[in-house]
Amino acid sequence: MASLTDETIHQLEQFLGDWLTDATVPGASIAVVRDGDIAYTGGFGSRELTENSPATPETLYGVASCTKSFTALSIQLLAERGKLRVDDPLSAHLDGIRIEGEDGPITLHDLLTHSSGLPSLGTSTVLLYRLTGVEEYGVPLGDREDFHRHLNGAADEIAGPRGERFMYCNSGYNLLGEVVEELSGTPFDEFVESEILQPLGMERSGMDPAALKEGDAMTPHALKDGGAEATPYPYRPVSLPAGGLIAPVTELTRYLRMQQNGGTFEGTELIAEESLAQAHAGHMERADSEYGYGWQRTDVVGRTLVGHGGSLGVSSSYMGFTEDGEWAIAIGANTTPSPTPPTVAKGVLAILAGEDPEEAVPFFARKSRFEKLTGEYESYRGITTATVEREAGALRLTSESALGEETLTLLPADPENPGDEFDIPTMAGAKKTATFEEHGDHVDLYYDRNRLHKQR
Template sequence: MRIPPWFLGSVLLLAGCATGSHSMPHAPHDTLQGQVDALMRDYDGHVPGASVLILRDGKPLLRRSYGMAELESGAASSPTTNYRLASVSKQFTAASILLLAEDGRLRLEDPVRRWLPTLPDAADKVTIRHLLTHTAGLIDYEDVMDPASTVQVHDADVLRLLESQDRAYFAPGSDYRYSNSGYALLSLIVERASGQHYAQFLHDRIFQPLGMDHTVAYESGISEVAHRAYGYTFDQGRWLRTDQSTTSAVLGDGGIYSSIDDLARWDAALYDQRLLRSRSLQEAFTPATHTDDPTVEYGYGWRITGETLWHSGETIGFRNVIVRYPQRHLTVVVLTNRNDPEPYGLAKQIAGLALGI
């Protein structure tokens, strides 16, 4: 594993909080760690937990975990715990498309039917850029799945479901509607343009080059998740394991597992050209469309609010968020293996504490 020198130094500096809040007494509340501990108290103990990362100038101000990665075995959460990222995965799908555009394998203005010709006529004017920005108007695959089926669908199944839907919510480019369908199709385009299985492309072109050695687009029976967190839902006074649903095997819209340690490496790559050229990064981070929230615009796999670039991820048993303040070189990541609450507001509070230092 290739680990940057700053990362090792910071790990030593923060050794006392590397394994979780239950491993040491809480710090005084006038310190950043104490303040974050207070905000995260509901995640501490024998409950589904969380991992929190604050990066400033590429170095961790705080790298801390709480609670349990798996209640049944008593496995504690740690900074190496890998959570299902859900829609935080979309930034990796978008980056894959941009890498292939840089390779000259595709263009963002390509009609989607050039790559996926079995899509119906209603998709005729949809481009790759429309898929990236949720402006394609495609039907949500979750709404046309068989509600009685207990079999997990995969990205290729999303295409098959959409093949029967010769209709759209609106003309491409005329409106915004958040679309998991679009990002599932993007993963298939990555496969066809690259000649590689999508999970392998992610490994070879993003995860391995960045040293994200334990990040994986998880496929049951094919890959494994190291230090895996399992998802839970609080129901009738107790935590129930709710780790997978019928849509959890779709990779392009949400199937990546990662940790705060690996996401630190991802964040670092978004400041320079070690992965993508500066022009590609600028495109990804530039508002391409308004959304249904007047405070939020959307780029390529990133929401944009004021000075922040961010994305949340919600799926059965997991709630996650990454919030970046690129002009201030500050990033906050909160990963949790429980169904509630959404951690975006929490991450903003944590960022406020860090910005006040």
């Protein structure tokens, strides 16, 4: 087994413990691989709260959209066997689907890369909210036939030519799963089990929700009113290819090591290295990443991290590996907090690389910076008071005086690295600014005619 230094383990465990506390995560698990060997595993908190059963490295989690790379791999396995080509039109393999791109038939590649022009059609939202008791939309999605009707009714929603716009679409991956079934003659979940999970020795992983009823398995939790509330697991047969896998983080590392090792794990060759390179490549650009076939490429601490996250609203996950082959990380949690596991994984990688997440990872850098600036402020002798709060990637300033209340949005002048200067949008279009100044033991805020002093 590879090893981490005691100091690295201490920093890692402090970071993860703070995450669970700050984000109200009942339980989470992590596994870290270094140079092909397990270097660290850990369980934090409770996999369920009624009996306070601990989370362990072997706890089963619903890993949600981490399933997508398994779906993509299934398509590529069939391609290697001559059953299909990724540039085939969807219509060549599925009948009864009446959606088509503005510039011709939607291909399997388009669906794999979320570049078909088909936007999110809300199928996952409807089913997740329904099955966890959050909300009922009244949309008929009882079975695959309903799903096809829902999809065909959205033909006019195509948002542009194929390959032009990245639009994350769970429905596209569900269609890919149907292609796997059609061409293999095997139910999708059984194909994944026999062709991927079993060869990799992922013995406890699968898509049967019965696995969560006994043994070391998570209880899903929704975050409501500042607390975690147990919910049912949202099992959605029509959405298994988009997000149905259940797995422990330890077994996910077997899959990650196969990905890092060119398609081979412990002497078993699952797929050709060229196919994996195609899956890992950045086919579609996003704001801060590139998307391949069920994988996302992101630059973190000077390395390329190839991974994918997932959320069911009541559980969440991440799995990824550095392209240089040194690190692989898998995280599972029994709720969907903020920050989510994909962001936490970036902080973990920063620690493993010997860097401070608050300096190396934009989310944590912004969070740390905003924590210094948020709070209660007042002017000379308290004539004007104000509150500065975090609002998504910006700050919200609410001031009060005898003339009434005013609310302003403060946008970082440098969005990538928020500092002291913030822009204030106005209806008149005039540029206004707010400036924070730190003076050791206190912070001052200047905007318009005001100078305000942070009280707490």
